Amino acid sequence: MNVLCLVELDDAGVTDASLRALTFARSLVTGGAPGDPGGGRPVLAAVAFGPADRVPASLLGRYGVTEAYVIEPATLDGYAPQAWARSLEGLLGVTLAAAVVAAGTDCGSEVLAHLGALTGQPMAANCIAASRAADGTLAVSRQRWAGLLIEDATLEGMPALLTVATDAVPPVPVDAAPVDAGAAGDTADPPVRVHEPDLDPADLRVRATVSAGREGGVSLATARVVVGGGRGVGGPDGFAPLEELASLLGGVVGVSRVVTSQGWRPHTQQVGQTGTKITPELYLACGISGAIQHMAGCGSARNIVVVNTDPSAPILSRADYAVIGDLAEVIPALVAALKDRR
Amino acid sequence: MEIAVCVKRVPQVGGRIVVTPDGQDVDTRMSGFAISPHEECAVEEAVQITERLGGTVSVLTLGPAEAADQLRDALALGAHRAVLLEAGGHAWGPAGTAAAIVAEVRRRSAEGPAYDLLLLGNEAADTGDYQVGIRVAHGLGWPCATGIKQLEVTGDAVRARREYRGHEETFEFGLPAVITVKEGINLPRYPSLPGRLRAKRAAVEQYQPQWQPEGLRTRGLRVPDQPRQQATVLGTGTDAVPALVRLLDELGILK
Ligand SMILES: Cc1cc2nc3c(=O)[nH]c(=O)nc-3n(C[C@H](O)[C@H](O)[C@H](O)COP(=O)(O)OP(=O)(O)OC[C@H]3O[C@@H](n4cnc5c(N)ncnc54)[C@H](O)[C@@H]3O)c2cc1C
Ligand SMILES: Nc1ncnc2c1ncn2[C@@H]1O[C@H](COP(=O)(O)O)[C@@H](O)[C@H]1O
Numbered sequence: 238m239n240v241l242c243l244v245e246l247d248d249a250g251v252t253d254a255s256l257r258a259l260t261f262a263r264s265l266v267t268g269g270a271p272g273d274p275g276g277g278r279p280v281l282a283a284v285a286f287g288p289a290d291r292v293p294a295s296l297l298g299r300y301g302v303t304e305a306y307v308i309e310p311a312t313l314d315g316y317a318p319q320a321w322a323r324s325l326e327g328l329l330g331v332t333l334a335a336a337v338v339a340a341g342t343d344c345g346s347e348v349l350a351h352l353g354a355l356t357g358q359p360m361a362a363n364c365i366a367a368s369r370a371a372d373g374t375l376a377v378s379r380q381r382w383a384g385l386l387i388e389d390a391t392l393e394g395m396p397a398l399l400t401v402a403t404d405a406v407p408p409v410p411v412d413a414a415p416v417d418a419g420a421a422g423d424t425a426d427p428p429v430r431v432h433e434p435d436l437d438p439a440d441l442r443v444r445a446t447v448s449a450g451r452e453g454g455v456s457l458a459t460a461r462v463v464v465g466g467g468r469g470v471g472g473p474d475g476f477a478p479l480e481e482l483a484s485l486l487g488g489v490v491g492v493s494r495v496v497t498s499q500g501w502r503p504h505t506q507q508v509g510q511t512g513t514k515i516t517p518e519l520y521l522a523c524g525i526s527g528a529i530q531h532m533a534g535c536g537s538a539r540n541i542v543v544v545n546t547d548p549s550a551p552i553l554s555r556a557d558y559a560v561i562g563d564l565a566e567v568i569p570a571l572v573a574a575l576k577d578r579r
Numbered sequence: 580m581e582i583a584v585c586v587k588r589v590p591q592v593g594g595r596i597v598v599t600p601d602g603q604d605v606d607t608r609m610s611g612f613a614i615s616p617h618e619e620c621a622v623e624e625a626v627q628i629t630e631r632l633g634g635t636v637s638v639l640t641l642g643p644a645e646a647a648d649q650l651r652d653a654l655a656l657g658a659h660r661a662v663l664l665e666a667g668g669h670a671w672g673p674a675g676t677a678a679a680i681v682a683e684v685r686r687r688s689a690e691g692p693a694y695d696l697l698l699l700g701n702e703a704a705d706t707g708d709y710q711v712g713i714r715v716a717h718g719l720g721w722p723c724a725t726g727i728k729q730l731e732v733t734g735d736a737v738r739a740r741r742e743y744r745g746h747e748e749t750f751e752f753g754l755p756a757v758i759t760v761k762e763g764i765n766l767p768r769y770p771s772l773p774g775r776l777r778a779k780r781a782a783v784e785q786y787q788p789q790w791q792p793e794g795l796r797t798r799g800l801r802v803p804d805q806p807r808q809q810a811t812v813l814g815t816g817t818d819a820v821p822a823l824v825r826l827l828d829e830l831g832i833l834k
Contacts (some may be wrong), residue, residue, distance in 0.1 A: 388797055
């Protein structure tokens with residue numbers, strides 16, 4: 238089965254989420270018939286949007302990509318989700334892809350949903366596993382409830398459309414993968430071909446104007462340390478010691494939904510199912526009970542340390558270490574102790 | 580401005596999700612029901628827009644008869660009109676749901692006044708399919724922006740913003756249109772007592788949409804293995820601070 242994978246470019250080359258999607262897509266590639274575009278070899282095609290010279294062919298090759306397509310700014314400038322989906326639709330015929338894969342990012346989910354609507358095919362969001370069944374359908378497992386529940390399902394559709402949960406698989410290049418892991422071939426640099434999509438004027442009605450984001454130091458999603466504050470912080474004024482601790486540790490403050498819905502802190506700081514997913518080395522959760530929707534956003538933290546007055550708070554059964562106590566006493570004392578060390 | 584907000588009744592899960600013995604559903608015997616935070620914000624946004632520009636907010640759900648409760652919750656927050664599309668016991672997926680919403684929008688256009696703007700959540704809290712809004716937009720031939728965190732509506736156009744990978748993306752297009760929103764676009768109000776009383780008495784329009792089978796068929800649901808562990812207690816109150824500092828040092832956090 239040939240597979241087409243949407244690849245998002247960034248300043249470093251290809252985004253981490255797209256490298257994960259490519260790793261996932263590679264595991265679906267099978268077979269390959271003489272006369273196929275791959276000349277008898279199965280195809281893992283990547284498609285990117287941007288200048289051709291920014292497509293990192295050798296990196297894509299290392300992830301098993303056998304051919305790359307690029308839609309250049311002269312043809313389609315900037316992010317226009319429906320036009321991107323139209324471009325993928327056009328590449329179906331060129332690559333004979335039986336499945337289209339994208340990262341489960343805002344961009345990947347949106348473009349694949351448009352492709353689903355354009356082609357009239359179903360789309361399975363946030364898959365963590367997929368394999369081909371004997372009858373040609375795909376057996377997929379996908380995240381529901383932000384990963385709190387897994388659905389095992391049968392996906393019919395030609396092509397099969399799936400997005401990959403951003404924490405489903407780590408990014409693994411072919412040369413690092415154990416033999417038998419479904420490598421699509423050797424890792425020669427794939428050719429990069431310019432594709433000219435056949436766009437409908439309506440495809441361009443919605444197009445992003447991009448401007449620099451909020452002036453922001455460390456972002457919540459990528460911070461190495463997150464100091465969390467929940468209802469136990471007590472009010473908007475209680476956050477100063479948490480802010481001070483976060484900046485001492487080179488991190489940022491994250492909060493629970495109770496805190497944002499009370500208006501104590503802005504929603505941009507919310508961790509969880511309807512906030513941001515964080516992946517820090519340390520999550521220090523203060524005055525947070527550990528509701529599952531909150532844990533959906535911090536479960537991938539390497540270490541979870543809790544400060545809570547209640548030794549039976551649910552978060553203690555999902556954490557590594559805990560201090561039982563009032564955060565209004567413990568956090569200022571911790572700040573003082575850290576300053577003393579300097 | 581005629582606005583329809585699409586909301587979905589979902590179980591209000593507490594400590595953990597429990598699956599029914601046959602593995603086909605979430606066990607809701609012990610749970611209440613609610614709509615997703617994204618959709619609460621969609622309702623609030625619609626109410627704010629009509630407070631500024633005049634018009635009607637219709638709330639729309641495809642679900643069981645009991646989903647009228649969620650419609651009434653939205654009415655209590657200031658929505659004006661409630662429409663229940665009866666699920667009729669079928670398992671509806673995103674394509675069928677979108678088709679049912681499209682049919683309601685068309686019916687309303689025929690009878691008037693037509694909707695100018697549809698607001699949905701970016702994703703449903705339970706199934707998280709990330710697609711109903713986009714499929715509705717295609718069904719109607721309307722433009723669509725998703726994941727919106729800031730919205731300005733003028734008489735005949737919208738400017739919608741979101742953040743992506745550290746950049747701000749702005750979309751501008753004409754009405755009618757579909758917008759899916761995320762929590763954070765506003766801070767939803769609490770229902771007022773008069774609002775609750777009005778909602779209790781309000782009529783709910785009901786229609787029976789045509790069900791269609793989906794290409795993604797559930798075989799079963801399961802709760803993923805969670806590395807459940809009980810935290811090691813470092814100590815109590817400020818007495819635990821030295822141990823906490825030592826721990827942060829051992830974890831390499833203090834560099
Ligand atoms: C669909 C859906 C999506 C949701 N998405 C999110 C989301 O993205 N993020 C999110 O966080 N929630 C989300 N929620 C809400 C979630 O269910 C909880 O309501 C919320 O996380 C609880 O916040 P909390 O832990 O701060 O408050 P509480 O549950 O009230 O817990 C407060 C904790 O603080 C402790 N405490 C009190 N005083 C002190 C003190 N002085 N010192 C130390 N500890 C103290 C208490 O013992 C308690 O454990 C969502 C809910 C739904 C239905
Ligand atoms: N049964 C339903 N009734 C009304 N609106 C729905 C329904 N299912 C989904 N939606 C809307 O579509 C959005 C996206 O859902 P989904 O694509 O399923 O993740 C939700 O946030 C709702 O606004």
